[in-house]
Amino acid sequence: MAMAARRTDGMSRALSGRAGSVGLVLATVLTTALTIWLSLGLYDQSEAGQRRQDILAAARQSALNFTSLDYRHYDRDSANVLEGATGDFKKQFAAQTEELTRLVAENKSVSEGQVLEAGIVRSDEHSARVLVVADSKVTNTAAPKGQARTYRLQLDLVYRNGRWLTSDVEFVG
Secondary structure (H helix, E strand, O other), X not given: OHXXXXXXXXXXXXXXXXXXXXXXXXXXXXXXXXXXXXXXHHHHHHHHXXXXXXXXXXXXHXXXXXXXXXXXXXXXXXXXXXXXXXXXXXXXXXXXXXXXXXXXXXXXXXXEEEEEEEEEEEEOXXXXXXXXEEEEEEEOOXXXXXXXXXXXXXXXXXXXXXXXXXXXXXXXX
């Protein structure tokens, strides 16, 4: 009877040891899976945050380029607008550049833009809509002391070749 008790006791310890090992393996697998899942979630949040920053930076720069023009170097200023543009907006602005160059030079126009605020209305990996509020001080032959202007712009952006480019600009409210 003592022998049977020892065998049963030994089998209990062996089974208990195996169960402990299986439990430890399961706990390790679950911990690893949870760590990977949380890491991927943090990576997605970080990636989305970086995308938001990139979108806002591109929209701010586009609005600044659009509201900062100087007749003395309008070629450079209009090239800056076109560099950050794509699609119909780029085509329309390029088509008007010759006429705008003439008007800006005739009126000796200088516009010094400043972006006050920008916010994303919607965005995904390939497109975004951003509202921008910008001020500018405009001087020209009709207003040599300058006029303050406030712009509320809606910019549509698309992600092309690793950059956010403005595809449409609308004046709003």
